[in-house]
Amino acid sequence: MANDVEPALVPELLITDLDASLAFWVQLCGFTIRYSRPEEGFAYLTLGDAHVMLDQTGVGRDWITGPLDLPRGRGINFQITVEDCSTIAAALREAQVELFMQPETKWYRIDDEEAGVRQFCVTDPDGYLLRFASPAGRRPVVR
Numbered sequence: 001m002a003n004d005v006e007p008a009l010v011p012e013l014l015i016t017d018l019d020a021s022l023a024f025w026v027q028l029c030g031f032t033i034r035y036s037r038p039e040e041g042f043a044y045l046t047l048g049d050a051h052v053m054l055d056q057t058g059v060g061r062d063w064i065t066g067p068l069d070l071p072r073g074r075g076i077n078f079q080i081t082v083e084d085c086s087t088i089a090a091a092l093r094e095a096q097v098e099l100f101m102q103p104e105t106k107w108y109r110i111d112d113e114e115a116g117v118r119q120f121c122v123t124d125p126d127g128y129l130l131r132f133a134s135p136a137g138r139r140p141v142v143r
Helices: 018-027 087-092
Strands: 012-015 032-037 040-046 049-054 077-081 101-111 113-123 129-140
Touching: 012 018, 018 032, 018 040, 018 049, 018 087, 049 077, 087 101, 087 113, 087 129, 101 129
Parallel strands: 012 049, 077 129
Antiparallel strands: 032 040, 040 049, 101 113, 113 129
């Protein structure tokens, strides 16, 4: 991270296959392995200031609170801010990964301004919904 402060929240996603997840998260989405424990089916990944841990179920210690039906992560999406989300979308398309939501530019009201975001959504191999977003500027709210 730019300021060398560890994030206060780092999601740990239970996955079914570490190799398949690393191929998706690292090779296609551009994350870097910060460190890993392959013998435990674990990897800590970063992309800019975004941090995520991947933990393969059944390999090490698992904290499972209920059935792990696929797709996993229902009801949540992880927004990952990147400089240019179109590069990641292109890599996913090239690998014939279907996007959950095609790239769009969306404006969100924040008080008296709107923040523009170029974004798309994709699911990882276990069904976790990822929303890659790039800033598209700010503008005054039109009333």
